[in-house]
Amino acid sequence: MTTVRPEILALPKVLLHDHLDGGLRPATVAELAEQTGYDDLPTSDPVELARWFRESADSGSLVRYLETFTQTVGVMQTEEALRRVASECAQDLAADGVVYAEVRYAPEQHLEQGLSLEQVVEAVNAGLREGERLAAEAGHRIRVVALLTAMRHAAKSTEIAELAVRYRDEGVGGFDIAGAEAGFPPTRHLDAFEYLRRENAHFTIHAGEAFGLPSIWEAIQWCGADRLGHGVRIIDDMQEVRGGPLSEVPAPGTLEPGDVQLGRLAAYVRDRRIPLEMAPSSNIQTGAASSIQAHPITLLKRLRFRVTVNTDNRLMSDTSMSKEMQLLVDEAGWGVDDLRWVTINAMKSAFLPFDERLALIDDVIKPGYDRAG
């Protein structure tokens, strides 16, 4: 059990990778199931439900981890449910000190009871706006932008990319692909990515989580991703100077920068400042990393890759931005300066216009960290 210290809770945070359908309050899952007639939940007790999600997601396999989303997606099939989940998401993030968040979800997964893609996007947007307003009334200012995800095993990516462009001035910041990685390379969706580039739109790709370097390479060099979802496996393209591949070093997080040599792809990712959206607890659950102490994020930070800290799925990992930060402090030797650095990294990497990113850095993030001393 991680105990979050008040100093960490008070820090301003920026969250780029958080799934709307991975962040429901357990009590809301139970209530929505009741209201919408969903009867497949393993239990309706919120405490048991919270444990069920965490334990089921703890499988060490991305595919089994993803099975738990059947339950959350199952209760998010009406406008009212989507609006409520989005509103609570914005409020929960704000209460955790998050000042800017990009929250993603796959509109194509919310059509089971007859909603259109547009109704899904508009219901989520209405909920996010309501959540921002309620958070501000409670004394926490937050800005939340939606990212639209297409599922990599499906064939809707061009349609979803068009949806993201259509709503880009109404609360949608960009596009993503997610789902099981092995067998579904990002190049399957090349048409969608080429369309987005022609439209000057932004996108991130889940890559290098369950699957290795080829998926990272495709995401960047074929698809042109602005950012990588996770990208943990980039360490497979790094060598220990005197030894073998870093992926075989038990605790790469403890190596010094001088001990490490980068391959061409890793060097490219660092040279081009490609943001890595890492989520330590989630990466342990899916088997992409073995522990917080051994997580490559600490070495990558020392090597000055553009790393960011994220929650991925707060419900499945029983986590929050504050908990992820506290874990890195307690188990990987991070200090407040490191947290400040990754927070500014994240804000620089946001799918928001440059002047707005700068304003949040100068007016909110830096003063917040200065106050923390």
Ligand SMILES: O=c1[nH]cnc2c1ncn2[C@@H]1O[C@H](CO)[C@@H](O)[C@H]1O
């Ligand atoms: O870590 C992850 N890797 C890949 N896919 C994911 C991860 N977390 C969630 N999703 C998938 O994204 C969908 C839309 O939000 C979720 O329904 C889940 O299937």
Ligand SMILES: [Zn+2]
């Ligand atoms: Zn994710």
